[in-house]
Amino acid sequence: MTICIGALCTDNHDGPAVVFAADRMVTANYLALEFEHQEKKIEAVQNTCVIMSSGDALVAFELIDAFRKDGGGARTVAEIAERFYALLSNLSLRRAEQKILMPRGLSWDRYRSDGNNMNPQLYMLLDHELSEFHLETDFLVVGIDEHGGHVISLIFPGTVQHFDKIGFGAVGSGIPHATTALCLDGQTRKRKIAETVYGVYMAKRKAESAPGVGKETDLGVITKQGICFLETDQLRELESLYNKNLKPNVDLVPVEVICEKIIR
Numbered sequence: 109m110t111i112c113i114g115a116l117c118t119d120n121h122d123g124p125a126v127v128f129a130a131d132r133m134v135t136a137n138y139l140a141l142e143f144e145h146q147e148k149k150i151e152a153v154q155n156t157c158v159i160m161s162s163g164d165a166l167v168a169f170e171l172i173d174a175f176r177k178d179g180g181g182a183r184t185v186a187e188i189a190e191r192f193y194a195l196l197s198n199l200s201l202r203r204a205e206q207k208i209l210m211p212r213g214l215s216w217d218r219y220r221s222d223g224n225n226m227n228p229q230l231y232m233l234l235d236h237e238l239s240e241f242h243l244e245t246d247f248l249v250v251g252i253d254e255h256g257g258h259v260i261s262l263i264f265p266g267t268v269q270h271f272d273k274i275g276f277g278a279v280g281s282g283i284p285h286a287t288t289a290l291c292l293d294g295q296t297r298k299r300k301i302a303e304t305v306y307g308v309y310m311a312k313r314k315a316e317s318a319p320g321v322g323k324e325t326d327l328g329v330i331t332k333q334g335i336c337f338l339e340t341d342q343l344r345e346l347e348s349l350y351n352k353n354l355k356p357n358v359d360l361v362p363v364e365v366i367c368e369k370i371i372r
Contacts, residue, residue, distance in 0.1 A: 110149065110322070111282030111315040112160035114250035114259035115290060116275045116297040117304035119331050124257040126330040127304045128158060128250045129312045131282075133322030134165045148326045155334050157185055157251025159192065162280035167245040171195050185251040185258040186270075192249065193262045200264050204241040208234065239265075246279040252330050257297070272297075282315025289314040301329065305338075309346045 112130045119125040134145040150160050151172045159175075161168035174195050175188075182188040205216050212234070223231055247262040259271040261279050271277030275297040278286045289311040295304065308327065315321050327346075328337040338346075 110162040110280040110320060111278060111286055111312060111318065112149065112162050112248040112280055113278045113286050113290075113308050113311055113315075114160075114248055114271070114276060115295055115304050115308050115311075116257040116259060116272065117299045117301050118297070119301050123332055124252050125301050125304075126250045126252060126257045126259065127301065127308045127327070128160065128248075128330070129308045129325060129327040130160045131312065131316070131322035132324035132326065133320055150326055150328065152335055153188060154251065156253065156330050156332065157188055157249065158328070158330070158335060159188075160248045160250070160279070161245060162247070163245030164243060167199070167243050168247070171199060171245075171247075174199075184253040184255060185249060185260065186253075186255075188251070189249040189258075189260040189262060189268055192247065193264065193268050196243070196245075196247070196262060196264045200241070200243050203243060204238055208237045208241060248277065248279045250330065252332060257330075275299075278311075278315075280315075280318075280321065282312075282318035282321045285318050286311040286315040301331075305329065306346065306349065309343075310350060313350055 110131055110133050114126055114128045117125050117127060128150065130149045132145050132147070132149065134149070149165070149168070150158050152158050153172070153175060159172065171192065175192050178195070182191045201216065209215060209219055219234065242265055249258070249260040249262065251258055257272070259277040261269045261271065261277050263269070263279070269277070276287070276290050276295050290307060293307045293310065295307050299307070305327070309325070312325055312327070316323060325343060326337065327343065328335055
């Protein structure tokens, strides 16, 4: 569930910048519960890079903690994404072994070595369960490095997907709403930061129509100077502007005349 958005743009000096946003709806699978939390789903892993999570909050916390202990060698945003994806893959395989193989007295090594001698029906059942297993937790890595701004999604099983060409990306249940809003708004890498801040805020608000997306919003900007989150009063200004723009500007008098003729 949830929504995490990243959009590339340029700062006021035509340098690279990234605007990012996420809700605060937390999913805890072990409780079968979703709720708005005080904690952000956005974690800074370098001075100019953050990782946002969609899905199980405990899985996200475990992986972020592991990355901070074991990912210090990654320098570029792409290297951070690849290292984090490796941690995600390893955790996924370990959890699959614990949930599917170990109850049957198996391990990955034994499953691979003894597969040819296994009951075919059991092997097909295990193969199906293992191929379908996933942690239901996806990530969006956004940041700036010496090569410019980057937006990268991490989904396992799946791919490390770079969105730098189109200039924006998202993960979570609100993907269709957020990406459609950014497409219709004409978001590109060359857009200025102010337009992009409003565009990302608007996309997040549109995504609230999706199941599992919370009303609370965290929104920030990354430039070469670092990471800056918008404060509460600044978010209220965006909310006021958004609500104002929701009001129709079309003169509906001709339509009212048509409707009067129809209902006579």
